[in-house]
Amino acid sequence: MLKNVAAVVLDGVHPFELGVVCEVFGFDRSDEGLPVHDFAVVSAEGPVLATPAGFTINVPHGLDRLEEADLIALPAGLHYVDREFPPELLRALCDAVDRGARILGVCSGNFILGAAGLLDGRRCASHWRYAKELAIRFPRAHIEPDVLYVDADPVFTSAGTAAGIDACLHLLRQEYGPETANGVARRMVVPPHRDGGQAQYIERPLPRSRCDTVGGVLVWMDQHLDEEVTVEQLAARAHMSPRTFARRFQQETGTTPYRWLLRQRVLLAQRLLETTDETVDAIAVRAGFGTAAALRHQFTRSLGTTPNSYRRTFRVVS
Structure with missing residues (x-):
């Protein structure tokens, strides 16, 4: 004892x-x-x-x-x-x-x-x-x-x-x-x-590219998180082949386009849970997850807690 x-x-x-x-x-x-x-x-x-x-x-x-x-x-x-x-x-x-x-x-x-x-x-x-x-x-x-x-x-x-x-x-x-x-x-x-x-308490700012090759694509991706995109579409926007784009993206951001996009969607969901009264379903759509179930899965996988639990902890009440 x-x-x-x-x-x-x-x-x-x-x-x-x-x-x-x-x-x-x-x-x-x-x-x-x-x-x-x-x-x-x-x-x-x-x-x-x-x-x-x-x-x-x-x-x-x-x-x-x-x-x-x-x-x-x-x-x-x-x-x-x-x-x-x-x-x-x-x-x-x-x-x-x-x-x-x-x-x-x-x-x-x-x-x-x-x-x-x-x-x-x-x-x-x-x-x-x-x-x-x-x-x-x-x-x-x-x-x-x-x-x-x-x-x-x-x-x-x-x-x-x-x-x-x-x-x-x-x-x-x-x-x-x-x-x-x-x-x-x-x-x-x-x-x-x-x-x-x-993990839910760690502040993760938007990752920055080390040069301008994919910088414009990053800005576009961040402004269209609710849209479904493919590597082929992103490569076309950067005027590269998909293979070259994927390689450059990895070199300049340290991650893949899919993982980068997923992380930004989780970050957007965090901000919306903290600062709005929108439902989890609505936030899932705005953040590009489509459904509340998909949001809960990725949110829990990334942060070790559920969207509702995170909101109870961090909700900003004016």
Whole structure:
């Protein structure tokens, strides 16, 4: 059982990610029948640490506190992507795993896990902004950049910021059951489980061609997303043979005409779901999918969530 929980902080710790761990595991909610944890914040770099928010925190516990912990959480921090970490912290984390403790990395806190060798051969989550750097620094990790969290017990990893809440609630659900996780989620006024992965939160601007050979065709395609077109028709518009056009398109955009068109249609559907009250059927037609079923299939395949769920999350209400 997760009776004893410790959050490890270093200089530059992000207050929100630390607050997530404190909120889930550090509050006494026994009045609602929820579990109480022996919780402590532990410093790996002295008793007084700075935060990027302009204030300091005083941390009374040192790394010896980790010897008792059933769960050790590593909140994100400034420059964790490229800094070195105290060797004594890395040893303490490995020792904790060896004796059966669980470890949770939140966002860039996953870089501490990588430095300790605890991501080697394991699946792990990553904030989409840091996935490439995490893969470069720790090539033996199996990174899944589109998910909110990964359970590779005893090592748990989450993506950016609020995904730490999802991972913490998952740990509660796994340890105590869904009623406990749902009860804590209600107190925090957050969903006990979010649909989809973090792909739906990644901003993808319109891809640009590296030269002007197919640039005019890209503009035309973007203005006629609701129309069915073939490679032959696009090639004729570019005054090329279909084979030459397909090769040039791949060279200049990094993808095929079909995949480029599909991505722009999904982006248009996202914008319409966010900013209009149009039905999913109408949006499917405007975005070139034809039917709501086709839109749902491609939308879920691309973003890991349904159009209706996406609208509930991102709808702009004036």
